[in-house]
Amino acid sequence: xxxxxxxxxxxxxxxxxxxxxxxxxxxxxxxxxxxxxxxxxxxxxxxxxxxxxxxxxxxxxxxxxxxxxxxxxxxxxxxxxxxxxxxxxxxxxxxxxxxxxxxxxxxxxxxxxxxxxxxxxxxxxxxxxxxxxxxxxxxxxxxxxxxxxxxxxxxxxxxxxxxxxxxxxxxxxxxxxxxxxxxxxxxxxxxxxxxxxxxxxxxxxxxxxxxxxxxxxxxxxxxxxxxxxxxxxxxxxxxxxxxxxxxxxxxxxxxxxxxxxxxxxxxxxxxxxxxxxxxxxxxxxxxxxxxxxxxxxxxxxxxxxxxxxxxxxxxxxxxxxxxxxxxxxxxxxxxxxxxxxxxxxxxxxxxxxxxxxxxxxxxx
Numbered sequence: 144x145x146x147x148x149x150x151x152x153x154x155x156x157x158x159x160x161x162x163x164x165x166x167x168x169x170x171x172x173x174x175x176x177x178x179x180x181x182x183x184x185x186x187x188x189x190x191x192x193x194x195x196x197x198x199x200x201x202x203x204x205x206x207x208x209x210x211x212x213x214x215x216x217x218x219x220x221x222x223x224x225x226x227x228x229x230x231x232x233x234x235x236x237x238x239x240x241x242x243x244x245x246x247x248x249x250x251x252x253x254x255x256x257x258x259x260x261x262x263x264x265x266x267x268x269x270x271x272x273x274x275x276x277x278x279x280x281x282x283x284x285x286x287x288x289x290x291x292x293x294x295x296x297x298x299x300x301x302x303x304x305x306x307x308x309x310x311x312x313x314x315x316x317x318x319x320x321x322x323x324x325x326x327x328x329x330x331x332x333x334x335x336x337x338x339x340x341x342x343x344x345x346x347x348x349x350x351x352x353x354x355x356x357x358x359x360x361x362x363x364x365x366x367x368x369x370x371x372x373x374x375x376x377x378x379x380x381x382x383x384x385x386x387x388x389x390x391x392x393x394x395x396x397x398x399x400x401x402x403x404x405x406x407x408x409x410x411x412x413x414x415x416x417x418x419x420x421x422x423x424x425x426x427x428x429x430x431x432x433x434x435x436x437x438x439x440x441x442x443x444x445x446x447x448x449x450x451x452x453x454x455x456x457x458x459x460x461x462x463x464x465x466x467x468x469x470x471x472x473x474x475x476x477x478x479x480x481x482x483x484x485x486x487x488x489x490x491x492x493x494x495x496x497x498x499x500x501x502x503x504x505x506x507x
Contacts, residue, residue: 145220148305152223156298157212160241163290164211164248168193182434189285191245192252203252211248215240215294218416223298225413226306229404233302234295235397235417241291242284242423242466249283281371281463288427288462291420315410318402321479325472326395329422332471333429334387336464337375340366341383344376371463372426375433382433390429394465397421398476407480414480415473422469427462 171188184190192207222236343366347359367373375383401417 146224148302149220149224152298152302152305153216153220155301156219156223156237156240156294157216157244159294159297160215160244160291161208161212163293164191164193164208164245164286165196167191167286167290168196185285189289190282191249191286195252207248207252210251211244214244214247218243219298221412222295222416223302225410226302228406228410228413229401230299230303231404232401232410232413232417233299234292235401235420236413237295237298238287238291239416239420239423241294242287242420242462245283245285245287245291246280246466247283249286250280281460284423284463284466285427285460288420288423288465315402315405315407315480317480318399318405321402321476322395322399324479325398325418325421325476326391328472328475329394329425329465329469330387330391332468333372333390333426333464334383336370336468337372337378337383337387337430337433338380340370340372341376341378343370371460371467372430373460374430378433386429386432389432390425392425393428394418394421394425394472397424398472402476402480405480411477415470415477418473418476419465419469421465422472423462423465425462426460426465426469430460430462 167188168191171184171190171194174184174188179187192204195201195204196208218240219237222233222240225233225236343362347363375386378386398418398421401414401421405414405417407414
């Protein structure tokens, strides 16, 4: 049964997430009014439906805000409840809840676009799926990955204050091997997605000559969904590999921080969520160099309105590859970690347990 404390902390997580959601939306509008370059707007304050609230268009934004609050409250519950595990994995677990909440909230905001495009028939279904779902999910993931740690730190700090400090149980072993495995798998997966997406883009551009080809649109949209590294298409293989190394470093580093303070078996679920969001953060930060050498921070003035609008949505592709595939390194990390050995009699007695005794084997 869920305790009252867990419910209150989950509600606190959703409330803090809503406050950050609205604050970032207001900041985005201020930056736009100040004439800040589009790419810099996306890095500092990714565009979300909260912007619509600031612009007094509340219908879709209110639905998105409710979805955000519900998802964060539900997914943050395991992390705020896990008083027996360490501080770091719980913070990352709440961070993951905010990432998913942002993606779901922005996904809700995309339904009007899909329905509007479907009024003209199913020919535009592929484009509707791209503009109505993929781009909103990308925006929501970017927002959650950029600011979810704020919510995690605040909520887990409150939880720790109520609980009275760190747990005294023995930590799991194997944090370094788990971090190395996660870093290697995350780097390899991100580079594979980047190369695959770039190959699809180049192939479509080379061989498709029909304007508005339905097949080309379907293939490109499938690549956006299945290999969602959208910033490395023009990057060299060396640049992709270097960025993959950055992805692995970030994901592995956060995994090490989480794993070294994890208590098993109580913290298994929280660890999976923590490693998952570590992969999201790695994919978000690792793609920044390829984004900078691509469209850059400020495409204004060159006529690429779509590119400018997409840059306002958030840094790089929002770490979407980590959100889609981060569960794989998370499960591997859980398999690598090992439970601590049970304390022997000397440990339990503070080192003064005396000599161990064994029963006599008496044969009559």
